[in-house]
Amino acid sequence: MSKPKIGIFSLTCCEGCQLEILNCEDELLDIVGAVDIISFGMAQSNNLDIDLDIAFVEGTVTLEKEIEILKGIRKKAGLLIAIGACATYGGVAAIDYERDREELKEIVYGKAGAFIPSVTPSPLHKHVKVDFALHGCPIEKSQFLKAVGQLLHGDLPLFPDYPVCSECKRKENECVLIHHNVPCLGPITSAGCDARCPTHYLGCDSCFGPIDEANVAMEYNILKEKGVAEDEIARMMQVFSPTAEIIENQFKDKK
């Protein structure tokens, strides 16, 4: 049986999800032995434009031409997997996605930068069918390895459908939100990072994005009780997943 053909692609982003794959120092050579890496811009120069079994795509669409690139990847890939907050929800590039691009451009580049193209940042699923997503900013190596392992056995990986709070409880962390009044988005955020921020006595900033059926209204009330201003709560929730409908709808009228 021939080895599965894999491509790792990047749209506009910090390339941290590709880097996290290269951070699998102990496993990298085994992965390379188990699959055929057809395209991986950060790691190799012999990249081919051929059909793939699996495409991993990081980054946000911020250019017209990236829509075409993404459609091209979709056409040649059996499975298309979004990796990271940018690909899944737009990520930090999309924080101000409702603002006029020309205005942002002028602040950064001045009038001389008018030629620079830019479209409203959007996640992959706004343009193509995404088969599933690995969350996080960046993704976690453990989840990537689990996904590759399960895909090689013909299964779709299953990931936690519980919040960061469950990971905190498992680690016996004292709750930073309830006991220390640190604004924390753990209750509405998808687990998978092993509660990195609360373990460091810091509030979760929700880089894994919202959990399904997140009780955003309750989180909002708790943060308000803790003295966080309304507009500050809206800003906190829209850093990594600004286009997530579950949050977007609740803040539409508050912004």
Next chain:
Amino acid sequence: MANKTIKVDHLYRVEGHGGIRVELDGKKLLDVKMEIFEGSRFFEALIRGRHYKDVPMIMCRICAICSASHRLVAIRAVEKAIGLEVSKQTKLLRELLILGETIESHTLHLFCLAAPDFLGFPGVAAMADRHGAVVRMGLGLKKLGNSIQEIVGGRKIHQVNAEVGGFGKVPEKAELLALRSDLEAKIPDTLETLSFIENISKENINASPSIFSALDDGSDNYRYQGDNILVSTGDTLPIEKYKELCNEFVVSHSHAKHSLYKEKPFMVGALARLYLHRHKLSGKAGKEMKRLEPAFDPDNILWNNLGQAIEVLQSFERAIEVIDQIMADGYKEEELARPGKLTGGSGAAGTEAPRGTLYHSYTVDDKGIVTDADVITPTAINLENMEKDIRAATHIAIDESEEKLKLQLEKVARAYDPCISCSVHIVDIRKSK
């Protein structure tokens, strides 16, 4: 003879999306461009209107490979703007985090991105078939750099633990001591890395002199922080005047602004640091530099690779010293330092990121809200110098086949260890006339 264009459409094995374009008329070189077409994310605009506490979390996302540098330089600029002092232990832990990043980034570049060109492979995976032991050694060093970032920063990329005022949680004493013995054990591998890079860096690829710039902390030590900017022309500037050094301008073939100092391109990075500070190297790194001194050639950009290899060794030795210093001072668990009453202010800070000097500056009002922000990244500074060196390398290799010529140009670009995602966000916030 007809005009000819040599194009590297997508420069692979670098961070980000860019290409090289060289226009020739027969053997006459008409034009050289580094084309940067990565999408823009407008960080300097996005951060305005947010509280300063969000600055590290958001601004570190400019880049993954140098996220620790972005995060820490942003933190230091904010601390200057709000007048917050941090403890000596915090400063030492921050230095340790930067050393971890330097080790990770340099070994990633040397083994996975640069070396395959010199050994004739498309990438590190293919290289591992023939040079398995070397690749494993390199990945082992890279992993240790990541362990430092994980233990001190709380994550390998986008280190959550480093915040304004210090660290959320001070790394545990036992973890720091374990790190120390891992570092000690791998020093022989850093020496072997240096001789490996020495062996593959024999050619003089561009033979072109550059102006260099790096930060200086005023001490006799080889450091990655400092509040003075040194230029090889003999000039020095205080960090607050970094915009006078960089003079950014917009060019039509790039989404990154270019920089000129007194109308000349200049270079930042390991080679610039070596040029300006190599006499400060101590320990084994100092000894190795002395051995290499007769061959030292700052006009050859491949010395940036060698400079990185020396810095890997230096970073190992310094990381051990830093851990020893923390223990000697009496390791303590500390909470984040809190600022007094906010009055509003501005702060500029710089750091030597793995690929060169990185500048951030912020203005924060009396409510803690960011009203102005500016970032200049090393790759943006280097773009103009990179074009100069690609021009020089083209002259040298002009009689070679197109394939060989392209490879030489790619070697030059890769030697800079460019970080293209970063470079797109560099930008001067002053509106142009």
